[in-house]
Structures are given as C-alpha cells and as structure tokens.
Amino acid sequence: MEAATLPPLEEMDETTRDEIETSVAKWKDAEGNLIMILHEIQNRHGYVPRASSLLLAREMNIPLARIYEVLTFYHYFRLVPQGDHNITVCNGTACYLKGSGRLLSELEKQLGIKDGETTEDRMFHLETVRCIGCCGMAPALVVDKKTIGKNSPMDIPPILEKIRQQEKTHEDQ
C-alpha cells in the first residue's frame, strides 16, 4: 500500500532520519529485512521510538500497522525506554527450582513495579529472561550486565541500596 500521509518529514529530528535512511539503505536489497532493521533501531535507542517506526514505514513503503504488528508480537522489542539500571531475573528451569520466583516477588515488592515495568523515576527496570546460561549459579540475577549468582531474597535490599547510593553520589557530584 502506498505510505499514507504521515506527519511531515521536517518535523522528524535529523538524527532519526539519518539513522533510518542508513538502515534502510543497508538492508534495502536483503530479503527478510524488517526485523533486522528493527533490531538496529532498538540497539541504538534501547527501544523503538514511534518516530522511527513512522519514518521506517515511509522509507520502506509499508503500513505502520505492519511494523506494530511485528513490534508488539516479539517480546524482545520495547516501545518505551528502559530504566537507568536494569535488573534481570533469570527464570530458567534451574533458577526457577531454586527460587527465582521469590527473588522476583521480593524485587517487585521493593521496587513497587511488576515484571517488565520501569519505576516512575526511570531508575530501575525489572524483567525476567528464560535462561542466561548460568545454571551452576542458580538462582541468578543480572544487575546492569553483571551476573550475581546464588541469591536469596535477603540479598535484594543491599543490591538496590548500593545502586541508590551510587546514584546519590552521582547527583551530589
């Protein structure tokens, strides 16, 4: 279908435009390119901004609905930015058996958010993954890309406190 009348090009900021044009140029001739381009966008921003999707729809001459059908189907894609600190609970079988569920509920309780959500101040983002491959360290957490193994719910408050302290010193500086 002909790309519909979208908001005028000038309103999009230039970096977004450049990014999309580069990605589309790179993948234009490759078959099965949509998901690959969406990955590139997410890698750049940490999520897929709406403006990028709108531009992509125009550049690729596909309906926006096509893009959103894909974006919302796959759990990997995010439509909102993540928090400053990401806490991932491994929910692979080994971690599950060894109590990842209790880690998750403790985190949910402490942060006041549910799995997949971000705190209002955007400081913490909480999510679960299927398996990070450290079954020997079960139950495992990944806090800002660092794996912490053999956790119990009691370990959660100090971990969060440490991050909050760091943020505070940052602010004070």
Place this chain on the structure above:
Amino acid sequence: MKTNDPLQELARLASENKPETFEQWLRIGMDSGGIAAGAERLLSACRKLVEDHNLPCEIQKSGSYGYAYLDPLVEIKSKSLPPVLYGRVTPEKVSSVTLDHLSAEKLADDHIIASRQYGTALTDPTQSILVLDTSCEEGDKTKFFQSSFQDEIASKLPDSSLSVVRALDMGIYHEGLVVQLLPSRVTYTNVLSRDISRIVTTSLGENKVLKDLLWTKPDPQCRIVLRNCGLLDPEHLGEALARGTYRGLAKALAKNSPDEAIREIEESGLRGRGGAGFPTGLKWKLTREPKADRKFVICNADEGDPGAFMDRSILEGDPHAVLEGLLIAGYAVGANKGYFYVRAEYPLAIQRIQKALEDARQCGLLGENILGSGWSFDAEIRLGAGAFVCGEETALIASIEGCRGSPSPRPPYPSVEGLWGYPTCINNVETLAAAPWILDHGAEAYAQHGTGSSRGTKVFAVTGKVQNAQLVEVPMGTSVHEIIYPICGGVQDQAHIKGVQTGGPSGGIIPENKLETPVTYENLMQLGSIMGSGGMLVMDERDCMVDVAAFYLKFCVDESCGKCAPCRVGGYQMLQLLLKITRGRGSVEDIKQIERICQSMQKASLCGLGQTAANPILSTLRYFRDEYIAYIEGGTAYARKRKKLLSQGESLQQAS
C-alpha cells in the same frame, strides 16, 4: 568456472591457515555461561599477568566444554605437563594459579578438573597425583588423604618430586576416594587409608597398576556433536580446519552426489534433534524432490526451552561445524541460500556465527564455487526477537519474512512451500552439527551408537537439583539414571530424587521408578514425555509437581502466539485453575475441567506449541495426582504449609 578437487582444496586451505603452535598457552572458556561467571574479568586479569611478568604464554579463547557447574574454566599448558583444566577460577585466584602452573609447574589445589579419559596402563612414570573424596558424606576426607599420600611418599620415595593435588572434579562420583595418576590417567576408586602404601610402593615405585582398585569403566559420554567444543578457538577458522571441520563437506562435494549425501544421512538414522525427531534424511529428500527456481535451508537456532542451552553452547563453541552442516544440507537439497535464525538473546553466538561466515566466505568455503567444486551457496543471519513459538517451522518462516511469528496450518509443508513460497528445509543446530561428522566418518560409525530407531548421540542440558549441571552427550539409549548419577553426580544435598522433566514445556516428567528406561524417542513418548530439544530438569522430593506444571504452563501461556483459541484461551484458563489449586482453593471439579481443556488444546490447537502445552500437566496428573489431591483436600492450610516448607528448603518427608 575453474573446478578443483575439493579435498585437495581443503588441504591447501588447512595448511595455509594452520594455527601457530605454542609451547605455553592459556585458554579461557568464553561462552555465555563462562562470561556470566566472570570469564571476561578472568581474561583481562590473565592479560595483565602475562604482561606484568613478561610470561611467554599465549592467551586464547574457547567455547564451553559443557561443565556449566564449574564455570569459569581455564586450561593451562606448561612446558612439560599436558594441558590441565581448572574450574571455578575467580579473577582473584587466577594469577596465583597461573603463575604457579607456568613458572613452577605447580598444580593448584581444589580447581583441577580431571580428564574423562581414564588410563589403564602405567606407561609413563607418575608426576602428580590427583585426589578427591567423592563419597559426599559428612566431612570431606580429601585433605586427610592428601597429607597421608604426601607423608607416605616422603617416607617411601624420599627423592621423589611427586606432588599430590586436591582435585575439584574427577568425573566419577560416589566412589569414595578417587586417585588419579598423571600423566597416565590411571585412576583408582574407593581408595581406603590402608591402600595408600600399596599405591605408593607398587604404582609409584614400581610403575605397576593395582588391578583391584583400577577404574575401568569407559566414559559413558560420547562426544560427536560436542567434538570440538572447548577444544578450539571458535573465532579461528584455522583451528577448526586443523580439527577436521569442513572435511565432511569436502568429501560430499568430491565424492557424493546430493542424493548420495542424503542416503548417507538416511542410513545414519539421524533424526531431528530439535524436538519432534523427524528423520533428517527424509526431510532433505522431501525438500530435494520439488522442482523450484530457488530453495532454502535454515538453521533453527531459536533455542527457546527454558533450561536448554545446548544449541547456544554449540554455536558459541564450534560455529564452523554448524555452518558446515548447513552447507551440506544446502548441497543435498539443492539450495543456494541458507539462513541462521538465531535468538537475539544470544549475542555471543550471533557474533561467532557472523565471524564464521566472514572467515568462511574469505576462504572460499562460502560463496561462489565452494572449494573449487563449482557449487555455490551463501548464508546470512536473521535474528529472532523473543518468541518461543518461532521454533515452529511455519512460524519461523513467517518471522524471517518479517511478519508476526504465528504458525500456519500444514500442509503445505515447508519442504514444498516454505520461505517466500519456495521449498525450504529447516534443521536444528544439533542436527546440523552432527551431519558433517556423519559424512566424514560414514553412516555406519554414527549408527553404531544408539538403539532401535534412535541412532547416534544426543546432547542433554541437565539442570535443576542435580549435583553437576552441565551439557552431556551420550549415545541414544543411555538411561536417565546413568545420565543423572554416574555422569552428573546425582542429586544435590543427597536429597531423594522425585523425577526428571524432559522435553521442556512440551514434555513430561519421568518419575523415579522409571529412571532406568533407556532414553529413546519412543520410550519417552510412551512415558508421556518427549525427547524435545534435550533439556533435563532434575527434581527432588522438595519440589512441588503442581508448581512445576504451572511453571511450564505459564511459559506456554506467555509464549502462545494468540492465533488459535484452544491454545490462547485454553492455556490461560488452565493456568488460572492450576494457580487456584496451588492456593488451596481448588476442587475435584477443577481437575476434570483441566483434563477437558488439555484435550481441547491437544486436539484443536493449530501448532505443536499448543498441542503439547498440556503435556506437563497431563504427565504430572498421571504420576503425581496425589499432590493435586493433597492441595484440594488439604485446602488453604496445606497450601500455606507447603509453601512455607518449600521456601525454607526443608524436606517435606522429614517434616511429616
């Protein structure tokens, strides 16, 4: 196009890319598991060490051996000793371990992982002795035996420079004190205090083997698919070539027609290792048959079972083997284009496949006129994006095409109408990694392993309450018991085993009294489970089966694509019923409804995900119905008590 003999061409490539050999080297297991356990910090610590002390040592990276429970792994080769594998090496400890090993050839206590190859003859004089108490009883006697040995050696062989080292893992469990003599790898088990003097006099002094103590059981594992994992640098084509990778392809290109290659795979009895066990040779044949302008082969690397990590380990540890498999599949079915469909959550695997593709393309192993054979083929990566259902073939195809990963009804089968409407053959990572070995060593060599219609070997990812969570590759027909006990060391904390879940969210539970069953596609099916991709979850008596069933069901509910009603609503409603039961608010009527929903999901779901999502529930209902009933009859009080016990980690049996 100028064509050459592919075998000669491969030999030329291998010699051109021959890896440098070093007298001293250090190799770090840089797979995802290792990295999560700190391998990267280990790497920088080692680099710094080598620089600071100006050590003549090459630092290399490798994939994983599969010993997940021992991560991170470091293997060190010094001048006069064979390579020694160390496990659980922290960045803090790595400096002293490495320095002692390289400069003084002194082995570090409590970190050595013994080789699984056990010697039976004392050819070379013994240089070091590994000791480990494997009895797992209260009070580890390893240290006691270490000093006893040292004392005995000091008194009987005063001039000896023999060192006695405490090992971390011997690969032998529940066999009392285990002693291994290096470098001969002669291994004694169930050694008692009184045996020490015999060993020192006879084996160390006279170089004679003590037959009564000798461990003669061959290693139950058989590494075909994992043949190179942990043994080479996955980002180094030369090392892969040196270990014989691409020889299967070259042989096929040189000697076999595509039909012959297919016949070889058919005769090997190889079946799809992704789950359903469809005969691979037949799949190739069905894709070869239709006439079409284009055909595709796809490597399904969208490993999604929770707790399964064999595909990731293979891709991270030996990407060239999988690429070779994809090339062979492409040659056999008549495709000129292939795709790796990889989970986006596996960045390291993606990076290594990308490197493998680039290196292979550079050397003429990919692209036009491969190995001078005149045959052309290219491959690219396409990423998944977090959808378990995309392991289903039609959904996978939809995903590559850039659509929602919803399955479509079959027929038409992908072998007739697949990617962009062309015949497409989709194989799992493990299947593709096995294919080159078969073409290199012959169908017979592969088929000699296994039993009945389940031939060859299978990789299992054993996790849960098992002593040693790890990757295991065994011949088909090995019993679950053998995998859990002799290979993986049994259940943690000496707890009582309750069952083993196989096949992930599509599978079922094998109860304790069926653990002796040889693992084959048919046997597992009969027990109400499936082979699946090879996840094995060990559960002990403290684990609640209703909870486990709910865990797997929740996974399927999260991963349902939502297209068809039985799966979308059925899974969701059934999960609500299960949760109601575990809260102590269920009724017998609920079990009846659960069974009805199971039937609807099994019969009326569109794809495998929905059809099998009920398996964990049906299986637990079959073997552990009493647990469901206990929740229902015990009500909330029982549920609360149970939850409390589980969270305290106490044995229910002890409590009752």
Place this chain on the structure above:
Amino acid sequence: MSVTATINGLEVTVPEGTSILEAARQVQVRIPTLCKHQDLFPSSACGLCIVKTGTGKKMPRACATALEEGMDITTHDAELTEVRRATLELILSNHPNACQTCGRNGDCELQDRAGEFGIRQDYLPRRVTDLPCDDSTGSLILDFSKCIKCGRCVQVCQEVQNVWALSFLDRGINTRMAPAGDITLAESPCIRCGQCSAHCPTGAIVENDETATVWEALRDPGKICTVQIAPSVRVALGEAFGLPPGTNLTGKIYSALRRLGFKAIFDTTFAADLTIIEEASEFVARFVEGKGELPLITSCCPAWVDYLEKNFSDLIPLFSTAKSPQQMLGALAKTYYPEKTGLPADQIYQVSIMPCTAKKYELERTEEMQSSGRPDVDVVLTTREFARMIKQSGVDFLNLPDEKADSLLGEYSGAGLIFGNTGGVMEAALRTAFNKVTGENLPPEGINITPVRGLEGIKTATIPVADTKVRVAVAHGLANVENLLLQVREARDQNKPPPWHFIEVMACPGGCIGGGGQPYGVCNEVRQKRMQGLLDTDEKMALRFSHENPEILQVYDEFLGEPLTGKAHELLHTSYQPRPIYQK
C-alpha cells in the same frame, strides 16, 4: 484436476485444492466454524472445524486443509463434538456474558454456535479484557472484550480494503485487533467503511447505533422528520426479515417509514439522478471542453473519499466535486423542499437510511455538508439499524401494502437505482454523458453497459461515444484501487495521456449493496443477488435515464438553474483536503 474422497462415507468429487469445509457442503454436511468467512482466506483461529482423517490421530482444520484423493473424512462423532464443545466453552469463557445488551443479540455467529452446542453452563469463569471500547469514529464501536480473534476484520481491513487501520497487536491472551500503537481508530487510517463490522462474527465491531436519536426526533413536536433511503437498502433489508437477498422492497419501505412517523419520504435514488446530471456535466466539461483534469474520479462513496484524502491527496484535482446523493438530497430537503411546500426550513430534520457506516461520518466531513445553513442531513441509520427500528415499531413489515414516495424528491430513474452496485455510477453517468455529447439517447440495445457490470475487482472498457472513445475503469474493494491510481499518478507525473478518462470507485466489494452497514452474512453469492435485484428493476423501468427524470428537470427548472453553476454549484458541490494520519 479433480479429487475424489469420502466424507462421512459419502463420495464427493471436487476440483483440486477445494477445502474439506467446502467439499463437505456439497454432500450437505455443515462443519461448524467461527472464523472462516467465504470472502476470506482461512485463518485457522477458532479450532471448531477440526475433522478426522484416516486414523484420526491428528485433527486437521477443515477450513485450511485441501481435500486429497482418497481421503476418508469424518466430520462428526462423539469425540469431535466433545473437543468442539470444550473449545467453544473456552472461547465463551473469554467473552462477556452480555448477549441481551449486545448489538448482535439475535444475529450473532457465536451465539448461534453456543445455541447449537446446547451450552447451558459456564464451567469456567469468564475472564475478559477490560480495555475500554473505542467509539472515536462515530461510525463504529470496537468492543475489545467481545473479540474472539478470528482475524476476519484484520484481513478485510488489510487485504480486501488495503486500509491497514486494524492490525493484530500483542500476542497470547493479550492479542487484540486495534490500530497500530495505542491510538484510537479515528487517529488511524480507518475510512469507516465498516467492512470489519460486516464480517465480524460477534459484537466486537458494530455500527454506532443511533436509532434512539431518530426515535427522539420523531417524538419531538418541534421537528418535521423527513427521510431518504439509499438504492441498495431496498434489495438487502428483506434479509433481516427472512427474505432472500435481492428482494426489492421499495414500496413496503416507504410504507413502513410513513408508519414510523416520517412526514415526507424521499428517495436517495432521486438524488443519484441529480448526481449524474452534475457529474456527467463535469465529465463532459473536462472531456469535451478540456476544463479540468482527467481522469474524472467518482466521489459518491465517503469511505473512498476518506481513503483518497488520506493516501492519495495529490490526486484530489481528479475527484469529481459533485456531492454524494445523500448530501445532495439533504441540501435540497432543507432548501428547495421547504421553499416549495412552505414548511419551516429550520424544523426539518433529515434522516437517511444507508447501507453504509461511513455515511455517518460524511455528515460532518466539510462545512459544505451544511450548505443549507444547518446540517443538510441530521442523522444516518444503517440498514441494520433501520431493520431494528421497524421491529421496534410493531409494524408487520412483510405484510405492509406498497406505497409511493413523496414527490419533489422521490421520483427516480433506473440509472439512479443502479448507483447501488459496482459499475452502476459509471453506467448511469455514461447513459447521460452520451446524451450530452451526442444529443441522443443510447439505443435500447445499448442501454445496458455490460462491460462495467459484475463482481470482477477491476473492470475496464472502452466505450464509443460519438466519434471518440471513452476509456473507463471501475474498481470496488479498495485493494483493487491502488494499482489503478498508481498508473494514473505515473501518467500524470510524466505528463502522459491518462490511462483512463473516467474512473468509478466504490470502497466496499460489490459497491453499496455490499456496504458495511448492510445485513450480516454477506458473501459474493449474496452480493450477486442483491445486485441482480437492482439491475432487474432497472431493466423493467420505463425511465432509465437520469436526464429524463421529470422531477430532476423540474428542480433545475424551478430552483437550481444550470448544472455546475450558481445554486447547483453552491448546494451540490464540495471540496477535498489532505488528511494526515497517525498524528498522535
């Protein structure tokens, strides 16, 4: 190639590729389904049409499985029925128990299946989404809780209409059909054609019911209620009363409207004749006199107008500026009619009965829709709403005597009548344009312009008019339009002669007879019959040219003056503007 197999022991031979579902119909076996629609590809969503083949180990879906040679199919046995019932219970458990207050009450596929399976008890608690309804368009109401995710609306919106307003979002139990990215339907590319509602098996997408507004107006002593009915309503309304599609009920409809309390009964078909005069004049001006661009594109379909404004706004100069018949009639009903009858113009309340949900939106499309100084049309009811109103009124519809419309705005020609089907506007316009160019009527054997008739998605023809040839194209179902427009755009951008001189577009498949507001159960068989109903009536009429309609001649003579100018221009023409989408 044909295949022979047995279904429930009955031998059946069908062409290769026929689905088991279709093949079963041939041996009088009906397999239940909730998602398969005859217009659409099988989505395999509901799981009700499972059957057994051979051993019966697997249960393939009859809708999506082709019958193969020698198959032995069982469509009904105890096990199949039990699995179907359990599946249906699951579907119901995800659907609110609110039939009595639902827009589809009594005419719902899900209700029908539940009735057939004799479901008497909720074994599972009903768990439904709490997403709020989307009523942003004013034409359609999306009730997400009632959606069974059959995918018909999405397929119609994307594949048949090429609109892409609706899409499947999210997955698993959260799957929903909605516009891309948490926006309302009004902010999406939706053109309100209502095909989604016409294909929906449940009450998840229904027209915005405005019967209450009409009742209120009828009871208001300060309002003089007048009404118009569109051509295609008369051949479809009967279906809501159990009559076969295509039954022409014009006389009974007039009679019913009068009993409902309308003071004057007009016929949109009169205004269709008026539209033809204006549009044919416009065509002749552009084609013969070169005043304006070609091709001329028809604009009586508001969904199509919306689509063009949203997606092809560069082609606006090609659009006919003539208003749709509904709006022309509205304008005259509030100016000419009161002037002639002496009724107070500000008390006239104009209701129109339309086959269409987009017509509800057309009332407010531009300021020109208030050319009389107030809304030219006050409220639009779809055929479905009208049927409900008749049933509410206590009128024994099928036994009503036939009556006539009120004069001034009630007389019509056969040409106006066929406005209701695809190709009809083109045919009617050509009949009049021929006269305008040559000064003569088409000969009797040439009045039926058959090349533009039928359900083919795109119809093109070259029609000799005097010594020139007019190239025309007719498209219906918007997915068929894009290709035409791209060719037009290319020729236009390159200053080449246009591929066609005159293009007719109707958004809905089959035209207005297949409109989104028509009775449920539409498929090509039904469309064909409704269309035949109009064509047969045209054939039998003495008056078959718009320009010969005496009331038309009268209105120009006494009120409008010349086509395209003065009062005609002021009351009967409109303008277009680009409408950006996804502004949120």
